[in-house]
Amino acid sequence: xxxxxVPPVAKVVxxxxxxxxxxxxxxxxxxxxxxxxxxxxxxPALQGARVFGVPVLGGDDRLEEARAxxxxxxxxxxxxxxxxxxxxxxxxxxxxxxxxxxxxxxxRAVLSPFAQHGPGLALxxxxxxxxxxxxxxxxxxxxxxxxxxxxxxxxxxxxxxxxLLLGGVQVGAGAFLGAGCVVRQGLEVGAGAIVGxxxxxxxxxxxxxxxxxxxxxxxxxxx
Numbered sequence: 001x002x003x004x005x006v007p008p009v010a011k012v013v014x015x016x017x018x019x020x021x022x023x024x025x026x027x028x029x030x031x032x033x034x035x036x037x038x039x040x041x042x043x044p045a046l047q048g049a050r051v052f053g054v055p056v057l058g059g060d061d062r063l064e065e066a067r068a069x070x071x072x073x074x075x076x077x078x079x080x081x082x083x084x085x086x087x088x089x090x091x092x093x094x095x096x097x098x099x100x101x102x103x104x105x106x107x108r109a110v111l112s113p114f115a116q117h118g119p120g121l122a123l124x125x126x127x128x129x130x131x132x133x134x135x136x137x138x139x140x141x142x143x144x145x146x147x148x149x150x151x152x153x154x155x156x157x158x159x160x161x162x163x164l165l166l167g168g169v170q171v172g173a174g175a176f177l178g179a180g181c182v183v184r185q186g187l188e189v190g191a192g193a194i195v196g197x198x199x200x201x202x203x204x205x206x207x208x209x210x211x212x213x214x215x216x217x218x219x220x221x222x223x
Contacts, residue, residue, distance in 0.1 A: 103122075
């Protein structure tokens with residue numbers, strides 16, 4: 001993990017053009033040093049459209065066109081509905097094309113100087129990451145979510161709106177923590193696990209499990 005934010009890249013491309021992409025664009029377009037050359041999204045309905053004035057260039061196969069427009073960096077605009085695998089695929093695709101992940105930090109987010117994070121961090125409005133926390137690559141801390149002191153969050157984790165990780169929580173790679181959930185201090189959420197919206201986690205969640213409710217209980221079938 002990298003204790004120092006990735007240096008800003010002047011021109012970037014976004015992978016995804018939906019709601020999460022718009023939230024990230026709202027942050028990037030406020031920075032006069034950054035130009036978003038375009039968005040990539042396979043949805044035919046979006047081809048040729050503009051999102052806040054930024055053109056949708058086409059699908060993922062148009063990465064080379066974005067490079068030709070001067071893009072050196074990228075961000076993942078695909079939100080996560082339960083699974084983060086789509087984000088992981090896009091992240092690897094962009095890295096393979098020679099692009100660098102950019103950090104996106106809302107001006108009303110709080111990132112402690114005593115926290116550490118990998119590349120491609122997205123902190124939205126009201127998000128808080130407190131001292132001693134360590135976040136991997138391509139981690140999203142969505143609007144109003146809190147990562148308390150000494151939490152360990154691995155790569156490609158999506159922490160949804162208003163989620164709360166109390167002190168010392170450990171989260172494995174690719175896990176999804178739903179809106180408004182609470183994970184009690186010192187617990188573990190395994191790789192690929194899903195914590196449902198509003199769940200209150202009072203025991204460890206194993207890899208690939210899905211838990212819901214208050215207190216959170218295991219779903220016998222993961223959809």
